[in-house]
Amino acid sequence: MKVDGGCYCGNIKFDAEIDPNGVRICHCTDCQHLTGSAFRVNVSVAKDKIRFSGGEAKAYIKTAESGAKRVHAFCPECGTPVYSTQTGEIKGYGLRVGTLRQRAQLTPTLQQWCRSSMPWAQDIHDMPRFEKSSY
Numbered sequence: 641m642k643v644d645g646g647c648y649c650g651n652i653k654f655d656a657e658i659d660p661n662g663v664r665i666c667h668c669t670d671c672q673h674l675t676g677s678a679f680r681v682n683v684s685v686a687k688d689k690i691r692f693s694g695g696e697a698k699a700y701i702k703t704a705e706s707g708a709k710r711v712h713a714f715c716p717e718c719g720t721p722v723y724s725t726q727t728g729e730i731k732g733y734g735l736r737v738g739t740l741r742q743r744a745q746l747t748p749t750l751q752q753w754c755r756s757s758m759p760w761a762q763d764i765h766d767m768p769r770f771e772k773s774s775y
Contacts, residue, residue, distance in 0.1 A: 641657070641658055641659070641660045641742070641745075642655070642656075642657055643655070643656050643657075643658055643735075643740045643741065643742045644656070644740070644741050644742075645735075645739040645740040645741050645742075645743075646694065646722075646739060647714075647715035647717070647718055647720035647722055647739065648715070648718045648719075648720045649715060649717050649718035649720070650694070651694050651695040651715050651716075651717045651718065652692065652694050652695050652696075652697055652715050652720075652722055653692070653693045653694045654690055654691060654692045654693065654722075654735075655690070655691050655693075656685045656689055656690040656691070656735065657685070657689040657690075658683050658684070658685050658689070658735070659683075659684070660683075660745070660746055660747075661749050662683050662684045662749070663681065663682070663683045663737060663746045663747065663748045663749055664681070664682055664683070664748055664749065664750050664751065664752060665679050665680070665681050665748045665750070665751040665752070666679060666680045666681075666682060666751075666752050666753055667679045667751060667752065667753045667754050667755075667756050667757035667758075667761065668705075668752070668753035668756050669753075669756045670702060670704065670705075671753075672756070672758075674702075674712060674721065675721065678757070678758045678760075678761045679751075679757065679758075679761060680721075680736065681736070681737040681738065681746075681748060682724070682734040682735065682736060682737060683734070683735050683737055683740075683746060684732055684733070684734055684735075685732055685733050685735055686731070686732045687730050687731055687732050687733070690733060690735075695715070695716070695717065696716075697713035697714060697715060697716070697722055697723075698713065698714055698715070698716040699711050699712065699713050700712045700713075700714070701727060708726075709726075709727045710724050710725070710726065710727070711724060711725045711726065711727055712724045713725070720736075720739060721736050721739075722735070722736060722739055723735050723736060
């Protein structure tokens with residue numbers, strides 16, 4: 641599936657070819673901290689299936705529970721998290737689904753690190769809903 645997107649302010653843009661069946665939710669505590677939310681939604685893309693344009697992302701390297709190092713890239717202007725990748729030779733990226741223009745068409749197919757999930761994150765269906773902010 642062809643997708644395009646970028647950061648909130650438009651400084652970083654990309655076009656990519658993804659497998660929509662590869663959309664996943666990560667509940668790890670690192671993703672919770674790095675998003676400021678309960679989980680992160682990612683989709684993988686091979687290095688040769690994405691083209692970046694615009695500004696350069698700023699990178700933060702974190703060490704996972706396993707000891708593996710991951711590069712997390714974000715826009716230095718607006719702070720939008722854009723992707724993660726491995727250190728060393730880049731083989732692919734984990735795009736942040738929220739940065740994709742086609743995000744509404746991408747349904748997650750699996751969840752990982754559920755041992756860290758917020759107890760309420762699995763059951764929000766019956767919560768009161770509003771079409772716009774209620775405050």
